[in-house]
Amino acid sequence: MNNGVQKYVEKARKALGERSRYIRDEVKKWRFDTIAVHGAYSVKEAIDNNQGSIIEPIYMSTSQAFRDSDEMEAALAYLIPSWTYSRIHNPSIGYLEDTLALLEGYGYDGETTCCVVSSGMAAVASACDPFLAKRSNQPDEKINFVANAQIYGGTFQQFNVRKMKERGIECRWVVDPLNIDEWSSKIDSNTRFLFGELPSNPGLAFFDIAKVIDLAHENGIPAIFDTTIATPALLRPISLGADIVIHSVTKTLTASGFGIAGAVIARKQIVSNIDNDDLKKDFGTYIKLLPNRDMGWCLSPFQAILTLNDIRTLRSKVDVLSQNSMKVAQYLDGHKKVASVNYLGLANHPLHSIASKYLWLVDAEHDEQYGKAVNRYGHLMSFQLKGGLPAARKFFDGLKRIWRATDLGRIQSVATIPSISTHQQMGGDLRDMANIPEDLIRLCIGAEHPDDMIADLEQALESI
Ligand SMILES: *Cc1c(COP(=O)(O)O)cnc(C)c1O
Numbered sequence: 315m316n317n318g319v320q321k322y323v324e325k326a327r328k329a330l331g332e333r334s335r336y337i338r339d340e341v342k343k344w345r346f347d348t349i350a351v352h353g354a355y356s357v358k359e360a361i362d363n364n365q366g367s368i369i370e371p372i373y374m375s376t377s378q379a380f381r382d383s384d385e386m387e388a389a390l391a392y393l394i395p396s397w398t399y400s401r402i403h404n405p406s407i408g409y410l411e412d413t414l415a416l417l418e419g420y421g422y423d424g425e426t427t428c429c430v431v432s433s434g435m436a437a438v439a440s441a442c443d444p445f446l447a448k449r450s451n452q453p454d455e456k457i458n459f460v461a462n463a464q465i466y467g468g469t470f471q472q473f474n475v476r477k478m479k480e481r482g483i484e485c486r487w488v489v490d491p492l493n494i495d496e497w498s499s500k501i502d503s504n505t506r507f508l509f510g511e512l513p514s515n516p517g518l519a520f521f522d523i524a525k526v527i528d529l530a531h532e533n534g535i536p537a538i539f540d541t542t543i544a545t546p547a548l549l550r551p552i553s554l555g556a557d558i559v560i561h562s563v564t565k566t567l568t569a570s571g572f573g574i575a576g577a578v579i580a581r582k583q584i585v586s587n588i589d590n591d592d593l594k595k596d597f598g599t600y601i602k603l604l605p606n607r608d609m610g611w612c613l614s615p616f617q618a619i620l621t622l623n624d625i626r627t628l629r630s631k632v633d634v635l636s637q638n639s640m641k642v643a644q645y646l647d648g649h650k651k652v653a654s655v656n657y658l659g660l661a662n663h664p665l666h667s668i669a670s671k672y673l674w675l676v677d678a679e680h681d682e683q684y685g686k687a688v689n690r691y692g693h694l695m696s697f698q699l700k701g702g703l704p705a706a707r708k709f710f711d712g713l714k715r716i717w718r719a720t721d722l723g724r725i726q727s728v729a730t731i732p733s734i735s736t737h738q739q740m741g742g743d744l745r746d747m748a749n750i751p752e753d754l755i756r757l758c759i760g761a762e763h764p765d766d767m768i769a770d771l772e773q774a775l776e777s778i
Contacts, residue, residue, distance in 0.1 A: 316384065318382070318383075318384030319384045319387050319388045319393070321384070322384055322385050322388040322393070322394050323388055323393050323394060325394075326388075326393070326394035326395055329395065330395060333354075336354070336356055336358075337354055337416075341353075341354055341416060342416070345677050345680060346417065346420050346546075346547070346629055346676045346677050347629055347630075347677070349413065349416045349417055349420065350413065350417060350625055350626050350627070350628050350629065351626045353370075353409060353410075353412045353413030353416060353622070354409075354412035354413070354416065355370050355409055355412070363405075369619075370406060370409040370619055370622060371405070371406065371619075372406050372615050372616050372618075372619045373400075373404050373405045373406045373615050374615060374616060375400065375404075375615075376399065376400050377398065377399045377400065378396060378397050378398050378399070392603055400612065400615065401607060401610055401612045402602070402603065402607045402612075403602065404612075404615045404618075405615075406615035406616075406618045406619050407430055407612070407613060407615055407618045409618070409619070409622055410430055410613075410618040410619070410621055410622045410625075411427075411428040411429065411430050411577075411598075412428070413622060413625060414428045414430065414546075414561075414563075414567075414577050414579055414625075415427050415428035415579055415598065417546040417550075417625070417628070418546045418550055418552055418559055418579040419550075419552055419553070419579070419581070420546065420550060420553070420676065421550055421553040421676075422550070422552050422553040422581065424581055424582055425581070425582045426552055426579055426580065426581050426582075426598070427579070427580060427582070427596055427597070427598030427599050428577055428578065428579045428580075428598050429577070429578050429598050429599070429601050429602040429606060430563065430575060430576065430577045430578075430613045430618065431575075431576045431577070431578070431606065431611045431612065431613060432574065432575070432576065432611045432612060432613050432614075433562070433564065433574045433575065433576045433611070434466075434468070434540075434542065434560070434561065434562025434563065434564055434565075434574075434575075434576040435468050435469070435472060435562075435576070436576050436609075436611035437560040437561060437562065437563075437576030437577055437578050438468075438469050438472055438540070438560055438576075439472060439609075439611075440578055440601050440605065440606050440609065440611065441538055441558050441560045441578045441601075442459070442477075442507070442509065442538065443605065444590075444593055444597075444600070444601060444605055445459070445506040445507050445536070445586065445588060446459070446477070446481075446483050446506060447588065447590075449588055449589055450589060455504050456482075456484065456504055457483050457484070457504055457506060458483065458484035458485070458486055458500075458502070458504055458505050458506070459483070459484075459485060459486070459505060459506050459507050459508070459509060460485075460486045460487075460488060460497060460500045460501060460505060460507075460508050460509070461473060461485055461486075461487060461488065461508070461509035461510070461511075462487070462488045462491035462509075462510050462511060462512075462514070462519060462521065463487040463488060463489050463491075463747050463748050463749075464491070464511070464514040464517045464519035464748050464749055464750075465509075465511040465514055465515075465540070465748070466511060466514070466515045466540070466542075466562075466736070467732065467736040467737040467738075467739065467740055468736070469511065469540065470737075470740055470744070470748065471739060471740070473485040473509075474740075474744070486500040486505075487747065488500060489747060491510065491512075491519060491521035491526075492520075492521045492522065492665075492668065494522065494525045494526070494529060497526060497529055498529055501529070501533050501535075503587075505533065505535055506535060506586075506587070506588065507530070507535050507536045507537070507538050507586075508526055508529065508530045508535065508536075508537050508538065509538045509539075509540075510523065510526055510537070510538070510539050510540070511539070511540040511541075511542075512539065512540075512541065512543075512544070512549075513543045513544060513658055513669065513673075513691075513692065513694065514543070515542070515543055515694065515722065515736075515756075516694070516696045516732045516736070516737075516750065516754065516756040517656070517696065517748065517749045517750055517754075518543075518656050518657070518658055518665070518694065518695070518696065519665075519749070520658060520665040520668050520669045520672075521668065522668060522671075523539065523549075523551060523554060523556070523672060524554055524555070527551070527554060527555045527556050528555075530557075530585070531555070531585050533587075534585060534586075534587045535585060535586065535587055536557035536558055536584050536585050536586050537551075537555075537556045537557055537558075538556070538557065538558040538559075538560065539551045539556055539558070539559050539560070540559075540560050540561070540562075541559055541561070542560075542561050542562040542565050542566075542723075543565070543566075543692055543694050544673060544692055545561075545566045545567060545628060545632055545692070546628070546676070547628050547629045547631075547632035547633075547675065547676050547690075548632060548636075548673045548674065548675065548676070548690055548691075548692060549672055549673055549674075550676075552579065552580075552581050556581075557580060557581060557584035557585055557586075557597070558578060558579070558580045558584065558597060559578075559579045559580075560576070560577065560578050560579075561576060561577045561579075562576055562723075563575035563576055563577050563621055564576070564723065565722055565723025566628075566631075566632065566635070566692070566693070566723040567621060567624065567625055567628065567723075568620070568621045568624050568723070569624055569631060569635075569723060569724055569725045570620070570624050570724075570725055571721070571724050571725070571726070572617070572620040572621075572624075573614075573617045573620060573621075574617075575613050575617055575618070575621050576613075578597075578598060578601060579598060580596075580597035580598045582595065582596055583595060584597050592604075629675070629676055629677065631725070631761070632675070632690065632692065632693075633675055633690060634761055635692070635693035635725075635759065635760065635761060636659070636675070636690035636691055636692055636693060637690075637764075638693070638759050638760070638761065638762075638764040638767070639657065639659070639691070639692065639693040639694075639695060639758075639759040640657070640659045640691065641764040641768070642695070642757070642759050642764055642767055642768060642771070643655055643657035643659060643660055643695050644660070645768050645771070646695075646697050646771070647660055647662075649775060651699055651700055651701075651705075651775050651778065652697055652698070652699055652700070652775075653697075653698045653699055653700045654697060654698050655695065655696075655697045656695060656696045656697060657691065657695035658673065658691040658692075659689075659690075659691035669691065670689050673689055673690060673691055673692070674687055674688065674689060674690070675688045675689070675690040693723075693758050693759045693760070694722060694756070694757075694758050695756075695757050695758075695759070696732075696754050696755060696756045696757065697754075697755055697757065698751060698753050698754055698755070699753065699755070699775075699778065701778060702752075702753045703733075703752050703753040705753070705778045706731055706753040706754075706755050707731070708777060708778045709755070709774045709775060709777070709778050710729065710731055710755065710774075712773065712774035712775075712777040712778070713729060713770060713771075713774045714770055714773065714774070715727070715762075715766065715767070715770045716728065716729050716757070716767060716770050716771070717729070718730070720735045720736050721758075722756065722758035723758060724758065724760055725760050725761050726760040726761075726762070727757070727758065727759050727760040727762060727767050727770075728757075728758050728760070729755060729756065729757045729758070730755075730756050731753075731754070731755055731756070732750055732754055732756055733745060733750060733751070733752040733753070733754065736756075737750050
């Protein structure tokens, strides 16, 4: 390293030290809402780097210019904080990553890092694929991983077709994820990780996450969770010991529905049985600087700031959406044309007690309104009507205000029929395994007045 490069590295070391002190001594001490509003975006950052802009600027620029060749060399060797090229990094992306890392790491003492990507599916791939490399001394090993069978249709296809059929990497499905012995029976020395989605979309599967984390760690492998449906306002697996969390940021985190995004958040020093020290030390930064740079599934800086703006009100939004959903679920549960309602908040739901162990509105105990811990169950539910698929389609077509769309997590209410949309390509047998009946209607309630949504459901139910 020449003297010029060395000077840049020393300057960066000082700036990085100040930044981590700011995060450790100030930001990590704030409540969830303050972190959601400000993230790590400081007065100093605004004044020094952004002309005092109080809102994080959208850096619509492909690349960063350097003062001289020494600074360029230091940046491209990842020796100084820099963004170089927007496929690798970008300041606007960094603001979103800081906020998500801090929110997902809320209640956890250690450090967390985040890498945002272009979609939830890219998040699943970038969290899983680095573990699916062959170990250097074992060219013939048959790699596998274990996942609960009740997962989002796109994730199912990525595991079942892209990884299993096309690459020969075995995904071992756990059909009853509440049964820890079933998870355990699927693990061997070639298992690379446990993957769990909870609550699952659309079936709302739930299980004892702490037991799955313990089992993973007893076997020297990481526990990866997709908690898109809960959001960090209700569940933060890393604070329970998990290694990696993935999100379809498209959903409740970007409730306004402006666009598609994904995120991977990891704690430092994850557990893994593969021989890659950089990967274990700081997984979020590792995937960002290396595999994701090479795969190219980066997010647009424009989308990053739209999403960041949505996240500022996450906790209060999830509270309102959950309460509206509870009211609608209770209405459906009492309706004579409804055969069954699947909402984790209903006391008669078989998974209500295990869900209540884990789904808590963050900081409710510090809230003027509540002053104590409060369970909330999110805004996803599903239900079946008496009369099967024909009745379901007729009801669906009768909705006037609730959108018919393959979407969820919105500030607006949206309904879909998974067997003819999101989970169509799985086919009937696999849908049975994942517990998705053909006449299941998925409903995600927004922030409208719940009585108006109940009125829309009522008139559609009257039409069948
Ligand atoms: C939607 C969804 C995904 C995929 O995310 P995209 O942003 O649509 O790519 C993954 N997991 C869950 C639970 C989802 O709901």
